[in-house]
Amino acid sequence: MPALPLDEAGKYVAGAYVVFLTLIVVYVAIIGAKIARIDREVTELNELLEGEE
Amino acid sequence: MYSKGFKPLAAASAVTLSASLILVFFYAPLDADQGFVQKIFYVHVPMAIVALCGFVAGGVMAIRHLRSGDPSWDLRSYVAIHMSIILGLGVLVTGSIWARASWGHWWVWDEPVLVSFLVVFLLYCVYYPLRFSIEDPERQARYSSVFAITAGAFVPLNFVAVRLAEAYTHPRVLSQTGGSLPGEMRLTFLVSLAAMGLLFVTLWKLELTAKHAAMELKRLRRRLADRQPAAVA
Secondary structure, rough: OOOHHHHHHHHHHHHHHHHHHHHHHHHHHHHHHHHHHHHHHHHHHHHHHHOOO | OOOOOHHHHHHHHHHHHHHHHHHHHHHHOEEEOOEEEHHHHHHHHHHHHHHHHHHHHHHHHHHHHHOOOOOOHHHHHHHHHOOOOOOHHHHHHHHHHHHHHOOOOOOOOOHHHHEEEEEHHHHOOOHHHHHHHHHHOOOOHHHHHHHHHHHHHHOHHHHHHHHHHOOOOOOOOOOOOOOOOOHHHHHHHHHHHHHHHHHHHHHHHHHHHHHHHHHHHHHHHHHHHHHHHHOOO
16 A cells, blocks of 8 residues: 555544543543542541541 | 652653654654654554563562562552553554554454454453452452463463564564664654653552552551441440
8 A cells, every 4th residue: 555645644643642642641530530539538537537636 | 658769750751752752753754665654653562562561560470479479469460461451452543543544444354463462452351350250359369360470471472473474564673683673763663662661660650559549548447447436435
């Protein structure tokens, strides 16, 4: 198959890099949300312990 | 515990990823045969290499778990496999896009490189149901480690398949003679590979830290719940 013209090839290249970046961004967002939840729960536990004391 | 050295690692990943993108689009020459589409190579191949190395690393960590009985090695192995599956998904999608642009088809079943990677990917997809179908944590860790070692030993077959493949569209990138890539392309590829490796280790550490913190929190809650009835009594 002959090489695709730049305008057509650009779509495929952009698509591949967007897939890669999307995977990383979604993954980091999920882990970030998990860490935020843990942080919130630690704060709750601290408040609970301070209330007991 | 796992977050040691995370910040410099994350910074190094960001710098090398930016450098690799700059090299890919502003330094590496256009491929004489495939033209601009060949730029997919710099994201697809490093991702595939790092994903396969991650699967093997998961197996090595599982060996350490079985030898030492330390559950932290099982956690490390699990996260390495999890990360590799995510990258593996990226490999399959970017590979399909490249196949469509180069060959005119989204998937070619008689291409051993593609099919062998799909087989490895599907094999590791079995890891999740196996792991989470076992409730007892000790058995779960032990069975998962056995799976990780067995599957990890299967992964090098994928490399053998690549070596045996005759398709000219998957050129041998790095060989004993230094590969068939011209200098600029080789440098760009090596920087992309380093960036992908650093990204893998950074995200692996990030997930390990999150999982460890969640486990510690659960333990703390349990201890607090155990203490409360005693305090009431």
